[in-house]
Amino acid sequence: MDPRVIRTRALLHNALIELVTERGYEPITIQDITDRATLNRATFYLHYRDKDDLLLNVFDELVDKIVPAPSMEFDPEHPETSTPNIERIFDHIAEHASFYHAMLGEAGAPFIAARVREYIEGLGMNWLQFLQPDEENAPVPLDIAVNYIGSAYLGVIFWWLDNGMPYSSRYMADRLICLTVQGLQRSLGLPPPEFSIGGPELSES
Template sequence: MSINKKLDPRVKRTHQLLREALIALMCEKGYDAITVQDIAQRATLNRATFYLHFRDKEDLLQQTIDDILNDLSSGMTSVAIAEKEDEPHPDLIYIFEHVSRNSDFYKVMLGKNGLPGFMFRLSDMISRRLHEKIAARQPDENQLKVAKDIFTSYVTWAYLGVIVWWLENDMPYTPKYMATQLTLLRIQHRRLLFGEHKEQMP
């Protein structure tokens, strides 16, 4: 069962304790070395309580990933928004705020003890959003100066690289500052993609 707002507060609390225990243990010794007993003990619960909510540790991990990525996706806009030079893009603010709120999770999942598949799942989500925004701005791909697939791959992995750097350095800048910096880069990328000049910018 997914961790959502409809759950009883006591159930939500139990799920949160188990999630936090899993993330802490992954940071300490990696996912493969963790047992259900480890998770229950760290969460100060018993194994029977764990199995009332999840089938196994894989079920807990996958539902944790699903819930966090669903939260990320739901907070991002689905349409293209014209950026102003001095304002951070709303999507980027949300992404960095979301990562900050879930920093323990992202530090583990994007670090050496994380799961490689998570990085690709996250990159796929960001890439699909970029595809949607480009298509909304310019439906005719022949008019683009850079192939859309190449452009979205480049920007997606640039974003992820910056997010990993930010986490590894204990988030030295605020989410808004990070969003502002990437917005400036995003504007330059957009000019390249659409062949715009500064005077043509909104």
């Protein structure tokens, strides 16, 4: 591939990342990006359809760096490796903290948040399927549980970024797993008996 193309796209990638961390995604214009990249605005359109298209390319490039070996994503022999998997996500997010903080915030890009959530849901799905829940008799449908996990983790990740990453990746991953698997009852050390809200007698329809 023409080295000029590689150089141009790299300039645009870097410009976007810089600007996003400075001002958020929404208010940035194509002009801003090409100014920062020291390129003409028209050049942008030779490489990307629009701002979102560029962002998707930047994001895909970033995501490709998360997992060196996709097959190691989940080791069925050791379900407790779900902690390391989530921990790895926290590490990745921390590596690009200002970028993700901007993208997941109010001036960010909702479709990137959705992608991150879907990625987490993928991990969660692998994990749940290995645990082989009794889908027929489970009080909660699997698809609800998967979305519940993905949304909660994504939200806590943003909380973590927004509060200056006050805990380690390991700590955060541990707490999320604890909340998810054991629930508030044990996660917050509550007295179990009379507070089994929504317990045995769940509604049907």
